[in-house]
Amino acid sequence: MKIKIAILFITLFSLLYLIGCGAGQKAREAASVVDTPEIHYDRGKVLLDQEKYGDAMFEFEQAVSLNPKFAPAYEGMAWIYLEEQNLESAMEMANKSLDLDGKWVLAKIARAEVKAKQGKYDDAIDEAKDAINDIPKSSVPDKNKARVQGYMTLGDIYKEANMYNEAQDAYGRVLELDKTNMKADKAIKDLAAYKSAVAGQRPELQKIAGQKRITRADVAVLFALELPLQKIFREAPQPTQAGFRP
Template sequence: MKKHLLFFAGLLTVVLLAACGPKGAAPTSLEDTPPNHYLRGMELVDAGNLGEAQTRFARALELDPKYAPGFAGQALLAALNAGALPAGKDREGATDAFRALLDKGYAKAATPAEKFIVAVTGVRAETAAKDARWIQAVEKWDAKGRVIKDVDEGALPYYRNVEALQFFMGKAWFEAGDYAKAKASLGAVVGTDVGKWHRPANDLYARIQKIEQAAANYTVTGVSWAIAAKDSVSRADVAALIVNELNLPKLFGKLSAAEPKADFVPADVSGHAFQVEIVEILKWNVRGLEPTYNATARAELFLPGEPVSRKEMALTLEDILIKVSGDESLATRYFGQDNSPYADVKPTEAHYNAVVNVVTRNLMETDLSGNFRPEDDLDGAELLLAVVRLRNAVNAD
C-alpha cells in the first residue's frame, strides 16, 4: 500500500509542478520533444515500467505545460495505481485524481488528434481502475471519441489510427463480461486493413469465440465462467476444472478397484478453496500437476496460485488420455522424430510428445504462425476449450 501511495504522490507532484509553470522548458536535443516523450512513456507503460513512464510524461509536460497527451499519460498511470489499491478512501482519492487529469487533458487539447488521444486513454484508464461506475465512465469517453472529426492519424504518436478506440472499447466490454458488445467493437477493427490494433483485436476476438464455444458445453458454470476471462490460470484453477468437469472420481474410478489415496497433502493446499479438487488430482498422480520441492519452505508444495504454462497443460492432458485409454504407447509415440511440426518445440524436448499428442487430437491449438508457444501462460479460454474437448474425447459424464 505504501509503495502505491508514494508512487501516486510523486506522480501528482510532478504533474502539478509541470502544469503550473507559465512557460515550457527549453529542449536539449532534437528528440527532446513532448510527442517523443509521450510515445516513449506509453511504450514503457506497456512494458510495465511505470516509474520510467512517469518521468517521460513529466518531461513532456515540462516542455509544454499544456500538452494534453502528457496529462492523458499521467491519468493512465494514476488509474493503474487506483486499480491496485484496496477499496477505501485512498482508492477513491486516486480515482478522483485520475479523472481530474483526464478532464484537464481534454480541456487543454489543442487539436482533434489530442482530444482523441485523451478519449481513448479515458477508456483505458477507467477499465484499469474499475470503480463502481467504470462502465458508465467508459461509455462517456467512447461517446466523446466517436464524435471527434478530422483526426489526423499522423498526429497520434502512440495510437496510430482511430481504430484504437474500438479496440480498447472491445477490451473494456470483454473485461465487463459482455462478449456480444466486445465482439461488435473488435469486429470493426478485425475487418479493417492491417494496422497496429488489427492483430491484438483479432487475438482477443478469437479468444472470446473460444470462451463461448467451450462454455456453451459446460455443466459447472460457476467454476468455468469464473475462470473463462483470466489472462492466465493457476494450478488450482486447472485442478478444479478437470476434477469437476470430467467428474474425475467417476472417470478414474473405473480404472481401479480400490480408490488410491494421496501420498500426502502439501501444506499450501490445506484450507484452499479448491482443496478437495487438488487432493483428488494428487490421488491419481496427474502429470504436470505434481507437488514440487520448494527450497525456501523445505517441503513439497503444490503451489496452487502458480500459473500453468501451455506445455504443462499438454503434459496433463496427455497423462489423462493415457490413464483413461490404457494405451501406454501414447507416452513415447512421437519421440525420435527428426523434424518437429512446430518451430518452437524441438523433438528432443521433454514435452514434445505431449504437445504433438494434444495438437493432433485437437485438444490444444497452435497460433496462426504454427507455433505452440510452450512457455506462455495458459489463459482461461484455452483451459475451458481444452477440458471440454478432453471430456468429449474420453466420453466423461
Template sequence: MNKFFLIAFISMSVLFLGAFSGSFEDAEKLTVEGKLDDALKVYKSILDRDSTSARAYRGIGLALWTGGRSDQAIKFYERALEIQPELVQAHTDLSIIYSALYQHKLAIQYAEKALQISVDITNQLNYANVLWRAKRYEDAAQQYQKVISYNDQNIDAYIGLGSTYLALAKLNDALDVLNLAIKVDSENVDAFFNRGVVQSKQGKYDQAISDFQKVLDLQPNYPEVHFQIGYAYQLLKRYKLAINTYQKSLKIDSYNAVVYYHLARCHALEGNINIAKRLRQKAKNFQEYNDHIEEARAYINKYPDKPEGYMRLANLHTQRKEWQEAIWNYQFAISVDSKS
C-alpha cells in the first residue's frame, strides 16, 4: 500500500466509526439509495474480513464518487486495480470520472482498457460517450453505430449518434437518427430536445418549438430548453415572446452569457436600448468568466499531473460561490501536488 493511498484510507476512517457488517448486496443497495456513509461502513466491514477485496475497494470508490468526492474515489479505484488489474467496472468508472474532469486522454485510456477486458454493450456505449465528450466526433459516430448494430433498440446510442451528427453539422443525418430514437422511446426528453435543436438549425422553427414544448411537458426544468424556445421565437422575430422565454431560462441558469446576449439583442430590436446595454455588459462579463473556465479545463487536459489547472478552476468556482466544485478542485490540486 503506497503512502498516498494510506493517507486517503486514514482520512476516511472517521466515516467508519462503530461496528458494522453486511454483504456486497447490502452496500450496493445503500449506495443506490444514497445512504453513502452506511454503504462505506459495510464496505469497511468487508475489508476487515478480507483486506484484498478489489470489489470492496471499488465499492468505496463508487460511494465516494457518488457523493462528489472524486479525488478520494480515484485512490480507492487505483487500489482495486492494484489487486485486480482486470476489474472492468473500475476501468469503466474511472473513464467516466476522468471524462467529467476534462482529463480526456486518461478517460479514453480507461474506456479502451475496459473494452479490452469485456466488449459488452455497456462498455461499447461508454467508450462512445467518452469519445464524444473528448470531441472526437467521427470516432464517436463509428462507435455509436457499432452499438446500434448490436442492439437496434438502444435509445442512448441513437441519441448519442444524433447529437454527434449535430456536432458535425450533418443535420439531415441527425434528424433521421433522432426520428428513429423517438420511435424507440416516444417520451425520451433528450431525443425530443436534440431533434428540436436540429430542426431549429434547419429553419423549421415551429416544429422545433413543438419538440421543445414536448420536453417541457415531460421535464419542466430540462436544461437549455427555455433558451432554445426563446431563440426560435427570436428567429421568427417574435421578440416579446423571446424575451419572456429567455427570462425563464435565466431563472434556471442566471450566469448564462449566451442567454444574456440574445436577451440584449431582443430588447435592442424592441427599442429598449438602455436595458440592452446593461444586458450586453452582463453577457460580456459572464463570457469572460466562461473563457477562463475553458482555459483552466484545457490546461488540466494537457497537464493532468500539475496542480495549477485545478487551482485556477477552484478559484473561479469560488468567485461564483460554487463551493462544492471549488472544494473538489482544491482537493485535486493538493492530491496532485503531493505526488510531484
C-alpha cells in the first residue's frame, strides 16, 4: 500500500512539474536592439505577403522565442498553416493568439478564413465583419492596414462562397483604403476572369475553379463531368511554390 502511494505521489509530482515547465516557458535573451518580437513579427508579415512561408515561419518562431506570450506571432503562424491547408493548426494558432490578446483582431480575421476553408461561410462572413468592426478598439497599432487585410479576407471568403458581387464590393473597399493595393486590383481582375470561366457551368466546376490548388481528385471529377479543362486551368488561381527552410 505504501509503495502504491509513493508511486502515485511521484507520478503526480512529475505531472505537475511538467505542467509548470510548459506554463513557464523561458524566453531567450535578445541578441541585439533589433532582436525584438515586434520586429520579427513585422518581418514575418512582409515575408508572408511575398509568399516566402518558410522564412516567415522562422521570424514568427523567433518572436515567440523572445516572448512566448506574444499574441501577434501566433496569428502570423495561423496564416502560414492556412496556406499549407493545415486547418486544425491554423485554428489552434488563431485561438491561441486571441487567448493571449482578445483585442488582436487580425487573429479573428485569420480564424474567419479558417472557417471559410471549412465550408462554414456564414460563420466566416460574420466573424470577418465583426473583426472589421472591432478594429477601432483593437490592440492592432496600424488600424488602416488591419482594415485592408480585413476587407481583403472578406472578399476572398465571399468569392469562395460564390457571392461574387459582395466579393467585388469588399475588394473595392480595399482600394478605397489603399488606392495602390496591387493584391486588390489583381483580385478584382481575377474575379472577372473567374466569373467568365464558370458562367453557366455546374456547381462542381465553380467550386473547383475557385480553389488555389487543383488536386488529382478534382481533375478526375472534371473528366467525369466532361468539363472544359483547358479553360479551368487557365482561369483558376495558380499554386505557389513554397517550402520551409531546412
